[in-house]
Amino acid sequence: TAPANNGGGNAAAGDKKITLGFAQVGAESGWRTANTKSIQDSAKEVGYELKFSDAQQKQENQIKAIRSYIQQKVDVIAFSPVVESGWDTVLKEAKDAGIPVILTDRAVDSADKSLYKTFIGSDFVEEGRKAGQWLADKYKDAQEDVNIVELQGTTGSAPANDRKAGFAEKIAANPKLKVIASQTGDFTRAKGKEVMQAFLKAHKDIDVLYAHNDDMALGAIQAIEAAGLKPGEDIVIISVDAVKDGMQAAADGKINFIVECNPLLGPQLMEAVQAVVDGKEIEARIVTDETTFTSEQAKEALPSRQY
Numbered sequence: 001t002a003p004a005n006n007g008g009g010n011a012a013a014g015d016k017k018i019t020l021g022f023a024q025v026g027a028e029s030g031w032r033t034a035n036t037k038s039i040q041d042s043a044k045e046v047g048y049e050l051k052f053s054d055a056q057q058k059q060e061n062q063i064k065a066i067r068s069y070i071q072q073k074v075d076v077i078a079f080s081p082v083v084e085s086g087w088d089t090v091l092k093e094a095k096d097a098g099i100p101v102i103l104t105d106r107a108v109d110s111a112d113k114s115l116y117k118t119f120i121g122s123d124f125v126e127e128g129r130k131a132g133q134w135l136a137d138k139y140k141d142a143q144e145d146v147n148i149v150e151l152q153g154t155t156g157s158a159p160a161n162d163r164k165a166g167f168a169e170k171i172a173a174n175p176k177l178k179v180i181a182s183q184t185g186d187f188t189r190a191k192g193k194e195v196m197q198a199f200l201k202a203h204k205d206i207d208v209l210y211a212h213n214d215d216m217a218l219g220a221i222q223a224i225e226a227a228g229l230k231p232g233e234d235i236v237i238i239s240v241d242a243v244k245d246g247m248q249a250a251a252d253g254k255i256n257f258i259v260e261c262n263p264l265l266g267p268q269l270m271e272a273v274q275a276v277v278d279g280k281e282i283e284a285r286i287v288t289d290e291t292t293f294t295s296e297q298a299k300e301a302l303p304s305r306q307y
């Protein structure tokens with residue numbers, strides 16, 4: 001059956017293909033690569049025309065892409081906002097043009113919730129809490145200070161803000177757990193390595209690394225090994241994502257605990273697009289199901305890991 005036009009999109013009655021404009025953050029991590037593939041594969045499967053752009057982690061590029069989708073009169077715009085702030089103007093332009101917007105993966109801080117139809121993605125605060133809780137449990141009987149360094153994600157992004165906040169909330173109960181340095185590694189392997197090198201130079205007594213994603217942890221592992229230390233033993237490592245390379249490092253004992261962040265958002269996005277085009281009500285927030293992995297659990301899960 002043909003999708004009806006709810007007045008909020010441009011899909012005409014009849015069998016016109018739905019056109020989806022997707023403005024991706026970039027290709028900064030293994031997670032992002034899996035996310036892009038999921039979106040491209042899912043669009044193909046349901047037969048939507050996908051217009052895809054890569055913003056190379058720059059907000060201005062994403063804004064440009066969204067404006068071009070408005071000009072092209074796509075039926076729905078979806079995007080994963082590189083940072084949380086600064087979207088009101090362009091979202092208002094889409095709304096005025098009658099093009100519905102769906103957020104995937106990352107949130108915006110716009111007060112006007114009518115600027116987008118739904119937000120599909122993880123609960124990043126909860127991810128940070130899971131990381132913090134694991135550490136708090138591990139060091140519950142600590143007699144001495146536990147020195148933690150933190151590799152933050154992209155400055156101003158929802159996952160960096162929220163993973164930091166959730167982690168801080170859970171470790172606050174134990175004054176022995178101390179974050180002695182915290183800096184952005186921009187979610188990339190190269191920056192993770194570079195910042196970890198600087199941390200190791202500045203601090204001789206690092207006990208724990210909390211990295212906001214696997215790629216930064218993997219870069220940091222290279223720096224730790226180059227400094228003659230054993231990742232996972234001399235420095236306990238916690239990260240977020242659970243992509244294959246991260247899971248392999250966990251299975252090898254180099255990462256001690258991974259909080260999963262699911263990148264396979266494509267199928268849920270396509271369902272939401274169809275619902276919006278059909279003029280159906282959709283939930284304002286769709287949260288992804290996620291788990292955690294110790295080294296042992298990573299070993300078990302690795303052979304069947306898709307990404």
Ligand code: AHR
Pocket residue numbers: 028029030031032105106159187212213214215240241261
């Ligand atoms: O927004 C999700 C985060 O972005 C992932 O955890 C990270 O790897 C990616 O770059």
